[in-house]
Amino acid sequence: MRKPIIVLGATGSIGTQCLDILQFSLEYELIGVSLNSRFENLEPYLFYFDSLKYVAISNKEAAEKFKKLHPSYVVFTGEDSSLALIKECNKADVFNALIGNCGLRPTLLAMRQNQDIMLSNKESLVIGSSLIKEEAKTSKSHLYPVDSEHVALAKLIKEASERHVDEKNILKYIVTASGGALRDVKKEDLTQVTPEQVLHHPTWAMGSKITCDSATLVNKGYEVIEASVLFDVPLDKVGAVICRESLVHAQLRYLEDGKEVLLQEYSPVSMKVPIAYALSKGELGMHKDNQEDLANIQKLHFADIDYDFYPAFMYTIKTFEKFGNVGMIYYNAVDTLAIDHFLHHKISYLQLIEALGYTYTHLHDLPVLREEHLQDIIKAAEDYAREVIALIEQ
Known part of the structure; x- marks a missing residue:
């Protein structure tokens, strides 16, 4: 049945x-x-x-x-x-x-x-x-x-366990990012970015909200937070790197006999792979290659995240660190409304980023999160988002 x-x-x-x-x-x-x-x-x-x-x-x-x-x-x-x-x-x-x-x-x-x-x-x-x-x-x-990055991390954690790696020896849990649609745009040209550019993702076909969040790396900030929660590890032990080809979805770095070992999980650029894995409840295998020189073998291109180019990545993580879940309700409300205004040519791309930075630096006196008050908090966050966008538009 x-x-x-x-x-x-x-x-x-x-x-x-x-x-x-x-x-x-x-x-x-x-x-x-x-x-x-x-x-x-x-x-x-x-x-x-x-x-x-x-x-x-x-x-x-x-x-x-x-x-x-x-x-x-x-x-x-x-x-x-x-x-x-x-x-x-x-x-x-x-x-x-x-x-x-x-x-x-x-x-x-x-x-x-x-x-x-x-x-x-x-x-x-x-x-x-x-x-x-x-x-x-x-x-x-x-x-x-369901996210490909978290599915990949789950596989790597299982692989590390099978290798009898002590959790204390795991140095970093890493999710990867493509860099989004603007990764090759010069910083000085961000003033001229259009919604059409942002929605033209180099490797993934996704909805407009998540495609915009991919361009700003807000999405990757969310995934770092998610990984910390899902796998119950400290936030500072989770990181992100750029893999331009989007073929490696996660990495795990750990110490073995005093040497650093790198595990990597890769699969095709298709969300159907992690969706199928989730539906199998972790029973479906994913293709993996744990060789340390995978990047050279596959001629993949990795890069650290440039925080000056992607300031919203750190705004996202820092907001969670400073204000917790309620802060993220407000932050996400601002992000959602700012993206809507950007896509409708009401604000610029840099104003979208400005709205997120303003939220991180100006939030204060937030309530404690209780489920019975959740809808009221969400409504207050939406009101706050309208105030922030109105201020940015001036």
């Missing part, structure tokens, strides 16, 4: 790739999906999933249109529609591909119901790690990362 699964954020880039894999799955039976409004992106899949019964659409107008076109489905609507879906499908595994702060509450609810979670939603860990750690004390849920 196949295991039931629901996919949150099913019409986004990660969500649709998950659906592509589930079409051919012998282990899973898709019973529910959630989306915001673009149900036309779901319609091509309806033919393939006879088991699909529940559809959650947060946009009420889109939900009404979908119900008229497809009356056989049970439809949940409103901003809490994903929560209603999880409650209804409380025995199913949950693939969380939601984007933004809205992904945290579904993660917490699924944990409370002891459901296994394949987690693509970065914000769950970045803004809610303290809540997730508290929930994990009593939950029987297992969290499986």
Whole structure:
């Protein structure tokens, strides 16, 4: 008997790739999906999933249109529609591909119901790690990362364990970055950067928000934080380097007999590889090569991150260090709104960066994070983001 699964954020880039894999799955039976409004992106899949019964659409107008076109489905609507879906499908595994702060509450609810979670939603860990750690004390849920970097790190940590490497001898847990669409732009030319340039990623095909975050390296800052939380290691033991080809996804450096050893994990530039790994709950192997001279053999190009060129990378990590989860709720709200304004030509790329720097340097008097106050904090953060962007636009 196949295991039931629901996919949150099913019409986004990660969500649709998950659906592509589930079409051919012998282990899973898709019973529910959630989306915001673009149900036309779901319609091509309806033919393939006879088991699909529940559809959650947060946009009420889109939900009404979908119900008229497809009356056989049970439809949940409103901003809490994903929560209603999880409650209804409380025995199913949950693939969380939601984007933004809205992904945290579904993660917490699924944990409370002891459901296994394949987690693509970065914000769950970045803004809610303290809540997730508290929930994990009593939950029987297992969290499986979906990001290629964290999947790769999980494999490397397992490899190190099989080599009997003492955790105390691990020097650095490293995620890689492509450098984003602006990596070859001169610093003095950043004043002229357009949204079209930023959205033209050199190696990955992703949604607009994460593609912008890749250009600023905010995304990589989030991934450093996530790695610290996922693998329960100090933040200062997690780092990032640039691999231009995006073929190496993570590295692990450790000491063995007084010598430094480098493990590296690489795979094709396709999110379907880590998605499949997450769906297998860590049972699916990934191609790896642990030779120290992999970079020379494959003629890959690595580089340290230039903090002057990518200041938002450090703004992201430092905000988390200084202000914790609540600070990241505010920071992510500013980042999300600034990206929206940039993509609509309302602010420049450097103003986007300025908004993030302003947030890091000016946040203060933040409340303690409690789940019952989460929505109020998110609303306050969104109000703060509007104030910051209005100030930057002056």
